[in-house]
Amino acid sequence: MLKLSQPNIDDAAIAAVVEVLRSGQLVHGQECETFEKELAEYLGCGDVILVSSGTSALHVALMALDIGQGDAVIVPDFTFPATANVIALTGARPVIVDVRPETYTLDSDALESLVSGWKGPERLRAIMPVHEFGFPADMESINRIAEAHGLAVIEDAACALGATYAGGKAGNLADIGCFSFHPRKTLTTGEGGAIATCHPELAARMRRLRNHGMERTPSGMQFFEPATNYRLTNFQAALGRQQLPHLDEWIQARRDLAKGYLSNLAPLVEQGLLTCPVWDDGHSWQTFMVVLSPSFVRSDVIAALREHGVESNLGAQSLSVIGIYGDQTGNSTVGPQLYASGLALPLFEQMSTDDVQKVCTALNAVLG
Numbered sequence: 001m002l003k004l005s006q007p008n009i010d011d012a013a014i015a016a017v018v019e020v021l022r023s024g025q026l027v028h029g030q031e032c033e034t035f036e037k038e039l040a041e042y043l044g045c046g047d048v049i050l051v052s053s054g055t056s057a058l059h060v061a062l063m064a065l066d067i068g069q070g071d072a073v074i075v076p077d078f079t080f081p082a083t084a085n086v087i088a089l090t091g092a093r094p095v096i097v098d099v100r101p102e103t104y105t106l107d108s109d110a111l112e113s114l115v116s117g118w119k120g121p122e123r124l125r126a127i128m129p130v131h132e133f134g135f136p137a138d139m140e141s142i143n144r145i146a147e148a149h150g151l152a153v154i155e156d157a158a159c160a161l162g163a164t165y166a167g168g169k170a171g172n173l174a175d176i177g178c179f180s181f182h183p184r185k186t187l188t189t190g191e192g193g194a195i196a197t198c199h200p201e202l203a204a205r206m207r208r209l210r211n212h213g214m215e216r217t218p219s220g221m222q223f224f225e226p227a228t229n230y231r232l233t234n235f236q237a238a239l240g241r242q243q244l245p246h247l248d249e250w251i252q253a254r255r256d257l258a259k260g261y262l263s264n265l266a267p268l269v270e271q272g273l274l275t276c277p278v279w280d281d282g283h284s285w286q287t288f289m290v291v292l293s294p295s296f297v298r299s300d301v302i303a304a305l306r307e308h309g310v311e312s313n314l315g316a317q318s319l320s321v322i323g324i325y326g327d328q329t330g331n332s333t334v335g336p337q338l339y340a341s342g343l344a345l346p347l348f349e350q351m352s353t354d355d356v357q358k359v360c361t362a363l364n365a366v367l368g
């Protein structure tokens with residue numbers, strides 16, 4: 001079975017983890033601090049704060065901006081629900097805006113009309129664009145709208161470590177960027193995540209928030225505010241450190257495979273059987289998702305592909321359709337379509353062009 005994705009963990013990475021395990025220094029420590037510096041250098045930002053997941057990264061970012069009861073934060077209608085869940089957990093309200101059909105990212109025209117017509121009752125505080133599957137959101141428009149209306153921007157770059165936009169790295173294009181190191185991501189530490197920022201005061205607050213609201217001062221541990229434990233372990237950091245030097249090469253391999261998909265699937269697109277995402281030079285291709293024509297039942301297509309030895313799955317969720325953030329149906333059309341008909345196909349850097357050919361041949365047989 002050709003899997004949807006596969007972590008890329010070599011013997012050197014395993015040895016690095018074993019070394020940390022043997023050292024007995026298991027919780028946050030030197031490996032984490034070194035990985036934070038290496039990631040900050042890679043992203044070109046002032047600070048990186050490692051945390052226990054992409055979800056905790058987003059949660060800490062919201063807490064650091066004091067977002068809570070009476071506030072609202074804008075999210076796109078096609079993402080993993082963690083993006084909106086953390087907003088709801090702070091007591092604020094996630095406000096859902098539609099995405100674009102060719103990029104699956106926040107529609108900045110719909111964003112602009114929502115923000116300029118905002119009448120409350122909540123205080124609009126922030127925009128949380130998602131670089132969905134590694135496709136960089138339209139950050140120029142998003143940052144412009146945010147600046148004009150005094151809003152913070154938190155990038156959900158969970159899928160997008162290594163993606164680029166206008167010469168910068170995704171996750172370092174706004175106030176705060178959040179990454180996930182879940183095994184479906186190109187760089188994985190099992191569970192894990194990171195926060196990037198160029199604001200030193202926010203960085204200091206977020207370091208404290210991931211560690212019980214505590215700081216070590218010359219007079220000992222001091223607790224400044226209620227918070228939680230979102231730390232990463234040293235052995236997870238060791239795993240991540242081994243992968244980071246390979247990341248750009250892996251993303252390049254994914255770009256080549258995505259190009260193969262786009263050209264092999266062109267005949268199916270011409271026949272109106274599916275649509276593909278547009279090409280973008282900065283896309284990091286964490287996932288390759290096509291959108292089936294509504295005439296197909298996706299679960300049947302997934303079952304038939306499995307018969308051909310190809311794993312596939314839905315791509316992500318429409319927040320308005322899952323309906324757990326208050327009734328926000330009717331404002332978007334694209335997100336619900338992507339949720340209903342999106343089909344993620346195998347994509348990981350260890351795949352060959354023959355594997356891509358195999359998936360396309362299977363898809364052709366199933367849809368044709």
Ligand SMILES: Cc1ncc(COP(=O)(O)O)c(C=O)c1O
Nearest residue numbers: 053054055080082158180181182
């Ligand atoms: C867009 C997006 N945001 C947030 C998350 C949450 O990340 P984690 O699973 O590391 O908590 C994910 C994970 O899939 C994601 O895809």
